[in-house]
Ligand SMILES: Nc1nc2c(ncn2[C@@H]2O[C@H](COP(=O)(O)OP(=O)(O)OP(=O)(O)O)[C@@H](O)[C@H]2O)c(=O)[nH]1
């Protein structure tokens with residue numbers, strides 16, 4: 121059902137997908153008079169680069185939907201989205217879609233991804249799935265039961281296909297990929313909350329070129345990598361940023377293999393992107 125939003129409300133607190141609102145009936149269409157305080161907010165730095173954009177509100181978990189290929193798996197995207205969710209104290213889960221496309225020559229990439237994001241190390245669950253064969257979809261469905269989850273990912277990773285898989289009668293547009301680049305064509309243009317079974321809902325969102333995290337302060341980035349946490353107190357210097365300081369326990373953990381080199385490399389990239 122549609123609703124109108126009072127101009128004052130729109131001005132004060134732009135409504136976003138997932139918001140709870142108080143509305144009154146005025147004729148045919150309800151009028152939203154108030155938006156309730158938000159919890160569980162997923163946000164990124166807006167494309168303008170100067171402000172943050174709320175992707176969805178009142179979510180219990182973020183599903184980072186990626187594909188093993190077509191489009192190519194991107195550690196940069198995944199690590200940025202994980203950091204953004206973690207910074208807002210939101211739980212995340214990685215969904216590795218299009219497993220049906222994985223052939224013998226992709227085995228190395230597959231095991232590399234599974235090792236990098238290994239749950240024992242990072243704490244993040246990872247579900248390999250396929251919307252074509254249905255592989256892994258039951259496990260994922262059980263895992264999100266009772267929650268409102270927001271999906272984010274690159275265009276063409278199969279976010280809308282996954283909701284359609286769970287709710288085949290849903291009228292949604294599924295896109296094709298650019299055959300040259302294997303990237304999606306930004307088919308979904310607005311976020312939408314789709315109720316699944318009782319108490320479960322999925323928010324489908326438009327695919328992103330990049331998940332910008334310019335809004336996360338430089339010093340906070342280290343807390344957005346859960347696998348660093350056990351080591352942060354062990355560094356020689358209290359203000360260690362874990363880049364080149366002597367006696368850094370995080371870097372030692374990278375050397376011994378307790379922290380993935382790829383995850384650590386992304387952390388260093390994110391630090392270097394920020395002005396001191
Ligand atoms: N082989 C294979 N193709 C898939 C799978 N899931 C989705 N696709 C295909 O991937 C393409 C893009 O799917 P969408 O669901 O539109 O992707 P999206 O992530 O919603 O893309 P945007 O809305 O642009 O962000 C379509 O051609 C789908 O048929 C899968 O598990 N296996």
Ligand SMILES: [Mg+2]
Pocket residue numbers: 279280281293294307308324325326327
């Ligand atoms: Mg879509």
Ligand SMILES: [Zn+2]
Pocket residue numbers: 355356360361362363365367368369370371
């Ligand atoms: Zn350190």
